Amino acid sequence: MINIDELKFDEKGLIPAVVVDSITKDVLTVAYMNKESLKISMEKGLTCFFSRSRNELWLKGETSGNYQHIVSITADCDKDALTVVVEKDGPACHMGTDSCFTKPVYQSESLNQFTLQGLYDLLVGRKTDKPEGSYTTYLFEKGIDKILKKVGEECTEVIIAGKADDKKETVYEIADLAYHVMVLMVQMGISVEDIHRELASRHIIDHKVKQEKMTK
Numbered sequence: 084m085i086n087i088d089e090l091k092f093d094e095k096g097l098i099p100a101v102v103v104d105s106i107t108k109d110v111l112t113v114a115y116m117n118k119e120s121l122k123i124s125m126e127k128g129l130t131c132f133f134s135r136s137r138n139e140l141w142l143k144g145e146t147s148g149n150y151q152h153i154v155s156i157t158a159d160c161d162k163d164a165l166t167v168v169v170e171k172d173g174p175a176c177h178m179g180t181d182s183c184f185t186k187p188v189y190q191s192e193s194l195n196q197f198t199l200q201g202l203y204d205l206l207v208g209r210k211t212d213k214p215e216g217s218y219t220t221y222l223f224e225k226g227i228d229k230i231l232k233k234v235g236e237e238c239t240e241v242i243i244a245g246k247a248d249d250k251k252e253t254v255y256e257i258a259d260l261a262y263h264v265m266v267l268m269v270q271m272g273i274s275v276e277d278i279h280r281e282l283a284s285r286h287i288i289d290h291k292v293k294q295e296k297m298t299k
Contacts, residue, residue, distance in 0.1 A: 087121055091163040097133060100165045102175065104182075105154045106279045107200040111175035112183040116165065121156075128153050130167060149173030199265070199275055206269045222266050230270055233263045 092098050097115040104111055114132040116124065120140050123131040130143040130151040144150030151169040158165055176183040209219035222230050237260035244253040268274070 085158060087118060089162055090158060098165060100167050102167045102169055105168045105170050106276050107198060109182050110184055124153060130169060144172060203265055203275050206265055210269055219266060227270055230267050234267055237263050
């Protein structure tokens with residue numbers, strides 16, 4: 084860990100902070116901190132910035148309730164910029180969107196960025212828009228019993244491939260299982276964030292158990 088006195092604030096005493104969603108890894112916003120706001124952020128575990136337009140400190144979420152709980156703060160190699168990884172309580176942008184970055188400028192036709200959240204959002208669209216000929220739409224139209232049946236079938240396929248020690252086939256079947264599980268999640272209103280929080284809570288428990296075993 085470096086001391087904040089080692090950070091390089093600009094001539095106005097500010098340092099840029101790139102705020103990143105801990106779950107989606109999306110950039111939520113870019114703001115500025117001074118030494119005081121950074122100290123407050125670290126003490127409270129909540130993002131506190133310095134508003135250049137108002138010339139004052141502002142605790143994100145103090146008026147909106149959309150607090151950003153800090154997971155980590157990391158400086159770049161030159162120590163003149165920060166990334167702040169957070170779990171957010173609501174939209175990061177004052178416009179009401181999850182991220183301030185919503186206006187595409189360029190998108191490669193050959194290099195597509197895949198995320199679980201992106202897949203989840205696509206599945207939600209299949210459920211609401213119901214495009215004709217879509218297998219996902221078919222599953223939603225058939226309902227929970229059909230979806231659960233497919234999850235069970237894919238679990239079996241994973242077991243068979245794993246038992247055969249066929250790595251390529253196991254990867255293929257796990258991908259099929261993951262897709263159908265996410266269809267189930269959408270059907271039941273379970274978000275990617277819900278799963279992330281549950282896994283994170285288990286990680287904390289597991290870490291504590293390991294510590295207890297080491298002290299015995």
